[in-house]
Amino acid sequence: MFGKVKEWLDERLAVVEIVRGAFVRPLFGPARWSSALGHALVWLFVLEGLTGFALGNLYAPTVRDAWGSIVYLERTLPLGAFVRGLHYWIAQVMIVVALVHCLSLLAIAQHRKPREGLWWLSLAVFGMSLAAAHTGAMLPWDEKAFWIAKVEDGIIQTFPVIGDAAARALRNGPDLGTPTLTRMYTLHTVLVPALFAGVFMWRGAVHKRLGVGQSTAREDDSTSVANSLSWPSQTALDGIAAVALVVVSVLLARRLGAPLEGPADPDMADYPARPEWYLLWLFRLRKLFHGKSELIATAVIPGIATGLLFAVPFFDRARRMVGVGQVVGALTLLTLAGYTGFCVWADENDPKFREGKAGAQVRAQTARRFAADGIAPEGPQDILRMHPSVRPKLLYDQHCGGCHARADVAPRDARGQRTNARGPTLEGFGSRGWARAVMVNPNAPQLFGRTGIHGMPPQRDLDARDLENLSEYLYSQSVERGDPAADAAKVRLGDELYHGTCTGCHQGGAAPEGITAEDRGAPDLTGWASRAWIRGQIVDPGHPTRYGTSNEMPSYAEELQGRDLEMVIDYVRGLRARPAPVVPPPPPEESNNGASAESGDGGAPAPSGDAGR
16 A cells, blocks of 8 residues: 555655655656746746845844835845845746746646646645745835735634634734744745745656656657757747746836835724735635625635645546646636736726825835935834824824814724714814805804804804905914914904904903803904914813813813924914815805804804814
8 A cells, every 4th residue: 555655656746766866867758838937937936036135135124124124225225126126026927927837737738647746836836936925025014014914814813713823823923013024034035935945846856757748758768869858949948938037027127116115004094905916816805705704705715726726637537638627727727817807907996995005105205205314213104103294194184084074075083984073174274264164154064064063153244344354353363473464454344343243252352241251152262273272272172261061072182292282283274275165155044043152153253162173
């Protein structure tokens, strides 16, 4: 029994001769492009190793230093960007060539007895190509690498029994971080290349053992040696294939380079998380299943596909021109390739995906530009987090974007999830147009219509000139050094109008005769939209001089302090340069009767409880 097993393995996988190290038989059979592709993969692997060695001398596998070391390599060293681009594109080309090589073996029936081992080892080369590219994709530790790791961590955890343990093993700890990156670096530079080299040598040994022509070709064949040896015809094809593939890789490297997005930052929740293109089919397949049924997409279907490819030789026992195994193998590989192409096409035609990618590209370009000024010791993510041209918007989006958003954009919370909460839009806040819009229709959906503060009626008694003067007065309350000056004549008229009519509800200034302090519950608009006024709104929006018991906005005194608070104030003040909302006219039935003393009625805008963020 053991002798038969040994004979079977030796015939298909050359096990005995490999162990003995007695492989000196020349390669027999006609020259084939399928063999040329297999041999070209070896040369691509060698070039990949050389470029990888050059990159590894400068790469630092830590979360703090990985991204920065790549930026330094590309920006400072001669040919650094080209070498990295060549390393990247060779990995992509190897995947495609390995796939085409497997299909070519099926086309010429090189998977049939006794060449089953040749087929299995060719599949192993394909798998190792995926593993090499995939572990390498993690190493930049940019946004894409982080979210690839995040997505795959979730996929692995869906596996029953071993899911949590396997995910923890790949993370190399409880969370994604430097241990994860170190493990991927070790896999990419040590384990995967060693396995790759072993598979290549094993496959080459089996290839020589069996030949590439008829399965019965042996050393003692009576055919002409000149027609059966690999030299020079097969060697010529090998050289042509290798040179062509290297040229394609060089051209791609020179034209496109290797991608590098902004430094990894878990707070960038709007990044469109996707794996690399060759695993995109698995990502999209997973979305077709939910809950426990996700296992069908992450384990069952991939397992069936792998099993079918492995079993291809067993479907073709008979000597037919086209066997069942050829059909099964080709359909499996082509289905995976076709579905991958569909997934790429679907993403490129998804507006939400394109929007997310556009934002990621802007962050990448900004981070690389800022990196010229140096990278903080805490890590490259602070390039974007702390830079004064980027951080204010990040803080605003994180703390304010869930309620205050552009009128045409659905608001999101700090995690990037859509929310129904909506305070007034702050586009144009502090401008004449914003103040006028509140007086014309304070309950418009872009203003206070979606809040609980609805006491202020439209100011129908004010004509166009009154609205203009009052808006100018309110604008003047926010003018600080460097701001365009207000029209003094209009401010004087607006001041008289405001203190003559609006202070009946709004605190600040003398109340008209007959109005008590208890009746004045609307906010004090002295200094409205100035830095001090916005700061008070952020820190204590429920203060009695603000919105008191009617306030809906939470205090951000703990979340925003010091420099961060000043950045948000600057950002909100900067919004005045944007167009104020165009509000619809108020319904005819609304009147000036019934004004609430607890919310901003009177002749001036009463920003809602969320307005000052």
